[in-house]
Amino acid sequence: MKILVCLSNVPDTTSKINFTDGDTKFDTNGVQFVINPNDEFGLTRAMWFKEKQGATVHVATVGEASTEPTIRKALAIGADEAIRVNAVPVDGFFVAEQLAEIVKNGEYDLVIAGRESIDYNGGMVPGILATLLGMNFVNTCISLEIDGNNTTATREIDGGKEKIATTLPLIIGGQKGLVAESDLRIPNMRGIMMARQKKLNVVEPTSSNSATADVKFEKPEPKGKVTLVDADNIDELINLLHNEAKVI
């Protein structure tokens, strides 16, 4: 089985978010970039398939040279090879079109992407990719079993979960649940050394048009001060929620 894990390079979750150039660009100053958390769960599940069922695992990202430390981390965790499409990821459609070329050329059976990346929260790359390629697709996937060509995936739905039976080739939009938090791996020295020898192929983008563009950014209004209520005066809290906030 050949697996491709799509990685998004995103600001670490604790990053302060600021904008520059008249609020038209994200300020990367002092921001540390990491593997998108949803993708990290997918990468770890891919390692499980590799170790337990036998699979080759490649990772791919659409991004400039600055994303390479993130890709190297995936190689250090155990991915076999990496592909970087040398382009700024303008929007989800653009990214999906670039990845579609890689999937077509690499003949992957399973493509694991994250449900959404935590920077632009688009949540569209896996679904667009699957549709462009005519692959089956399961979103918000929290468990995946593969038996020959048959797959059983569980996805999160509003208020519960749903089990879906389908077949390879498959693409999933994954998240926590694919593996437990405690299964996530930290690269060790040996992994880091081995990663240096692994192939990191750089390919140029196929020409493509993006359909959307962020023309301006804003930050949320600063929050007003909290109204503290004494623990012995619950009536006051109920009064505030009823008469002031009007939520009960």
Added chain:
Amino acid sequence: MSVLVYTESENGKFKKNAHEVASYAYEVAKQLGTTATAIAINASKAEELGDFGISKVLNVSNDQLKTFNAKAFAQVIGQAAEKETAKVIILSSSADTKFLAPILTAQLKAGYVPNVVSAPESTSPFKVKRTVFSNKGFAITEISSEIKIVGVSNNAFGSAENKTTAAVESFEPNLGDDSFTSKSIEIDKVVGKATIADADIVVSGGRGLKGPENWGMIEELAEVLGAATACSKPVSDLGWRPHGEHVGQTGKPVASNLYIAIGISGAIQHLAGVSSSKVKVVINTDPEAPFFKAADYGIVGDAFEVVPKLIEKLKEFKAQNA
């Protein structure tokens, strides 16, 4: 050329978000000088959408579509868009719609913008405001493709009554076997309880509750308020509560009217998921807990003393206001 909106239903009944997206579609149609058409699947009272400004409903009655299937549903909406020559399509932010939206986007070679929080800033060029960086910022995004798909955030626009008469037409999509290459084999869903996605009120517990055995009071508080229950990430990692209840950046987003956080510190990743909730109440022993900076109302106190009292007082309040 009308604006098309997909209005979700469950067991024939429109979901709450259907009214919200219908209201949104009416607003966009008004801005564009056209009308709003809804596409509904197995809805029993399709004409009801007239209350929210919808002039026409294409209603599909099809047993194959009784259970949600992302690919098939996307095809139905795509075919409806073609019939109506719709250039703008409005969707909700439910788990199902977010599943079908990218499929529809690819089918129609459209530009899709999810997490939109208000009516378009302008329609020519077409610009909408959406949340980015897990609610730590907003982007004004321009959609340049011919077909534009807008995903409206839960509870962001609200529903507005605009009474008109909706003409209901039956619509027969063209679906082949290749629309059903995935099969739903089991659905495990809590019934009769508010879900995090739809609830007006969410009661959430963190590690401060010390263990799963203490969740009884969280559930009781939720029951009194007709609320959904939720939790912070460590709580679901520790297995105290199911995954599906974990809210935050790597969990579910909450956009309720009231969010009550009990024994939750308010780490940045947790706040990312709850910041679109309108009113936040925090109960925490630590006055320095970061959540107090993000909250509207707070009680510095021990959850094990405060919550039982709050339940009693709310019961009294409900009895008086019944």
